[in-house]
Structures are given as structure tokens and as C-alpha cells.
Amino acid sequence: MEESMVEAKPEPKQLPAAKQPQGLRRLFGQPLVRNIIVGVVALVLFYLLIGHLSQYRIYQLSQVGPYLIALVGLSVLTGQNGQISLGHGALMAIGAWTLTLMQLHTKSPLWLMLIASALVTMVFGALLGLVAARLRGPYLAGATLALALGLPDITTRYQSVFGGYQGLEVNQPNAPSFLGATATPTEWLAIIEMICVVVVMILFANLLRSRVGRKFRAVRDDEIATQVSGISVPRTQVLAFALSAAAAGLGGGLFALVSGNVSPGGYTVVLSISLLAAMVIGGSGTLAGAVWGSLIMVYVPGWATTLSQKLSLNQSVSANLALAIYGFLLVAIIMVAPVGVQGIVRLVIFKMRNLRKEPG
Amino acid sequence: MRNFWNFLLIGVSNGLVYSLVALGIVLIYRSTRVINFALAAMATFSTFIAASLIDRNVPYFVAFLAAIVFGFLLGAATERFVMRPVESKSPLNAVIVAIGMLIFLEAMAGVIWGAKLRNFPSHFSLIGLKIGGARLAISNFDLFIVTVVVVLLLALLVLFRYTKLGLMMRASAFAPEVARLLGVRVGRMLTLGWGLACAAGAVAGLLAAPKVFLFPNNMDGVLIFGFTAAIIGGLDSPVGALVGGLLTGVALSFIGGYLGSDLENVGAFVILVVVLMARPEGIFSSMSARRV
DSSP, X not given: OHHHHXXXXXXXXXXXXGGOOOHHHHHHHSHHHHXXXXXXXXXXXXXXXXXXXXXXXXXXXXXXXXXXXXXXXXXXXXXXXXXXXXXXXXXXXXHHHHHHHHHHHOOOOHHHHHHHHXXXXXXXXXXXXXXXXXXXXXXXXXXXXXXXXXXXHHHHHTHHHHOTTTOEEOOOOOOOGGGOTTOXXXXXXXXXXXXXXXXXXXXXXXXXXSHHHXXXXXXXXXXXXXXXXXXXXXXXXXXXXXXXXXXHHHHHHHHHHHHSEEXXXXXXXXXXXXXXXXXXHHHTTOHHHHHHHHHHXXXXXXXXXXXHHTTOOOHHHHHHHHHHHHHHHHHHHHHHOTTHHHHHHHXXXXXXXXXXXXXX | OHHHHHHHHHHHHHHHHHHXXXXXXXXXXXXXXXXXXXXXXXXXXXXXXXXXXXXXTOOHHHHHHHHHHHHHHHHHHIIIIIIHHHHTSOHHHHHHHHHHHHHHHHHHHHHHHOSSOBOOXXXXXXXXXXXXXXXXXXXXXXXXXXXXXXXXXXXXHHHHHHOHHHHHHHHHHHOHHHHHHTTOOHHHHHHHHHHHHHHHHHHHHHHHHHHHOBOTTTTHHHHHXXXXXXXXXXXXXXXXXXXHHXXXXXXXXXXXXXXXXXXHHHHHHHHHHHHHHHOTTOSSOSOOSOOO
């Protein structure tokens, strides 16, 4: 962390002394400080927001968090480091079962269980990264896809440990007293998630600005040039996989808490594929893109369902129609916006800035 | 020992279906560098067409051919109208579009034909053959699978090796710019390639359906094993697709038979990792060195 802060700061000697910002402005100019301030503000706004929402809305919103964190990991791996993964659903499963088994067999506090989900998955991700470092493009896609297909079956093979098809129950933590007597577990969970989101976003934002982030991008852009510059390509790829897996594991742990149970049906190939699709549609390689992607994952299927229910068809037809609308939207969004939602947002901001400059 | 031979025969029969799916993936990958995940949905959709024709008393083989033609048209139309605009952009985008098509087509199949499991007639008996009193694990239908796959592979071999059209298709796949300069309509060749690939997918769907039943995403598992087979074979080699399919089918049959069928999916992952650790670009890949 400290190293990356030093890295991110521009060389002071090269700047003219008069232009050095002073005092508070200088402090605010530091990316880490700025990110922390933005994160804290976001946290406070979020807390105020959930005070005005119904329990159902809060529950819906709290489904965004796990996806968001997993998408941050996937986005860094694929968008920044150039390694495709169709197996992040399986990594989420590892995090989810880690948390569940810890809750079942130990009396660990929540924070410890969440950190453990991230760490256990990180170790697994590092092992997967060792395999991945030898594979490229579609070969890596195939290997990770096979993992996503195979891993959930382990849970049905060893039923006594993992609970088989029904899976295991997960208890939601009760809200602490300082939130007031009326605070529900749903609200508390939403707040826990937002804290995790803010921490993960700040860590990754900082990481991407650092030497490590530059290594990631160098490997993505040109492996041979990177290797020639004395940076180990495989080591960088394994590191990227491990960190990405840690995020996916934390997302999985939170997902288990939100769902109230873990079962192999919740972590199928479909989840892995949806994550990749959401990552690309949100805007590959950007943290903001992960936000868009997770919102799309949670809300678009809901809208598609509402839309198809309005046509008053029978149950099975309307459920399938909702899926069809979702698939159609995937194709349409990529055709209209090949750079994802975040790409469009950037373009709009860029255009508006130019417009503002022109009259002056 | 009888178990061993039965597992082997089942593996070969399943493996040939995986080979067809792998072939569909390879034909598209080597010309457009896209992994066509929508192949599963295209196969299922074509099979549903055949099923509804058979329901209307159309003879089995007419429905079979109609489904293949439908698969061809669906693949060609997908390339021309959906994939063409995104092919030039990042390969990841093309993959996502293919996944979108997969979800869309499978859901549409559910809207049109319902999501319920249904039987698909096999025309040939699914009951094991008898040789000298012992019942084997292969049936007349498995022999039909072998015949269809061999005929199809020979037809493709003749097309690519001995016809001008096949030469033009190979040229478009390996050197599009040069092919275009020499007057080959590269775009048309790509459309044709997608059509052929999806026709192969449709055949795979028709051959798999009597065993895995027919429902909107009945081919998802088969697609992943087919993809595994294509990767093991090396993604740009049709021979690799055949060998990869057989290897995958036989290996999974042994794993399922001796260790338990719930380990088949895990087995696919293990096989992939083992093969790819030895040969990161598949067994029959022509790209031995990465381009600098």
C-alpha cells in the first residue's frame, strides 16, 4: 500500500514550485486520500438512502453488492490483465462455502469469516493462475468453463460436508445495537456490503494506479516486451488471478449471506457466464464498469420479467420471454455500445467538457 | 471385463456426438476466431423443428434433413446479420454476443415449444445389441450415429480437400486479405462456414436428443464437452475435433462408469488441465509457436 502511494505521486522535482498545490488541496490531490473521502461520502449517502427504502428494495439492492465485488475482480483480471475467465462463478462458490462452513463449525466473528472467504479463494485462485499462466484466450476460457461446470458437483459428491443438492443454511447476522433498535438484518447486511464494496474499490483503485497495476496492463498489451523489460509474465498473471479470485471469494461469501443458503444450483455455469457478460457490458477493465454491470445483473432480469408479465401469458411462456428479452438486450447492447456502458458515460463526459471549454 | 468394453463403446458413441459439436466450434473458430457458444441453442432449435415435423407425421429422415437445412440457414443468418458487425471489434465482444444469442434462442425455444422435457424419437432401436447371448451397451441407434458422423466427416473432407469451394473457404480462413485480393468473396465464405458449422451442430442435436431428451437447454452440457473436445484437439484442426471428441467421450465414460457419474464434469476439467499442461494449444494445433 505504502509503495503504491509513493508510486502514484508525481515526481515533485519535475513540477515548477509555483504550481505545487498547498495544504488541504495537496492532500486531496493524492489519489488514495481522494478515494477514501469519496468512499466515506458514498457510505454515508448509502446509509441515508436505505432509511427511505422498503425492506424489499433494500433486499434487492443488497443483491448488487456480491456481484459488484466479484465483477471488480473479473474486470481487473480480464480487462486489465487480459486473462479471460469463465469460472468466476466457481470462485464465488468457494468463497460462499468457506463462509458457510466457518459459520457452521466455528464461532468466528463476521469480519473474520469474510476475510477467510477472500483468502481461501485467493489460494485456490493462485493455483488456478498457475494453470492459467500457460494458457491463452479460448484455451483459458475452456479450462475455466470446465471448472465452472465441475466444481458444483463436488458439493453433491461429498454431501455430508457440503450439504448436497439442498445445500446448507446460512444465518444472517443480527444488526448491532448502535444502529438503533429498529434496524433489521436486511439493513445491516446492506451496510456490511457497502463497507466491503468501498474497501474493495479503494484497494483495487489504488492497486491499478500502482506499479502492480502497470505490470498487469503491460502483460495484457505485450507479453514479450514485458518479459524483455525484466517483468515476469507468469508471476504477474498468477498474482492477477489470485487477487481477482480474492474479490470473487469475498463476493461469494456475501452472496451466501444475502441468499441465506448455499446450494450447487446457485453457482452453475450460468452464473459464471452472466458475470463475464455483465463485465463486458458494464465496461471491461474499469471499476465503474463493474458498478454498471452488477446493476444490470440484478435489475435488468427483473424488468424483463415485469415486462413479460404485463402481456398476461402463462407462467412458463412469460419466464422464457423474460430470458429472451435479456438475451436480446445482451446482443443489442454490445452492438450499440461495443465499449460498454462506462465507455458511453466517458464519451458523454468528454463531449460535455469540450462543450464547456468552447465558449471560453 | 465386459464392463470395460461397454464403457468403451458408450464412450465412442457419446464421443462422436462431442466430435460433431467440436467440429462446429472448430469450423467457426478457425475462420472467424469466435467461440460460438450459441451452437448449443442452434442445435436444440433445429432439433425442435425436427420434433414438430415428426409430430405432424413427416417421415423421420425428411424431418432430419429439414432440421439440418434449418441449422445451416440459422448459422448463416447469424453470421451475416449478428456476428458480422461485431467480428471486427474485440474478440470478447463476439463471445458475449454469442452468449446473448444462446440465451435468446434457448428462451425462444421455451416460448414456442414449452420448457417441459419431451422424448425425441430415435427411429432406430435404443436397446442394446445381442452378440452370442451377451447384451452390449450399444444399440442400432449408436451404429446410426457412427454412420452419420463418418459420412459427414468424409463429406467435409472431400469439400475442403478436393473442391474449389473448399479451397476458397480454407483460403478465407487462413489468409483473408490475400484471398480477397485473388477474388474470393471472403464474407460469403464466412457465412457459408458458419452455416456448415451450425448444420453439424444440428446433426449433433438430432443425435444427442434421444439420449438427453429434448428441452430448451438440453445441449448445454454437450456443448461444454464438445468445447473441451475441440480444445484438446487444438482449436483449428477438424481431425483434432474428431480425436478430441473420441478421447473426451471415452475418458468421461470410464470416469462415469468406474468412479461415479457425478464426477464426469469434474473429470472434464481434470482432462483439460492435464492435456493443456502438456500441450497448451491442444494436441493437433498447427500453431506451435506464439507469434511475436
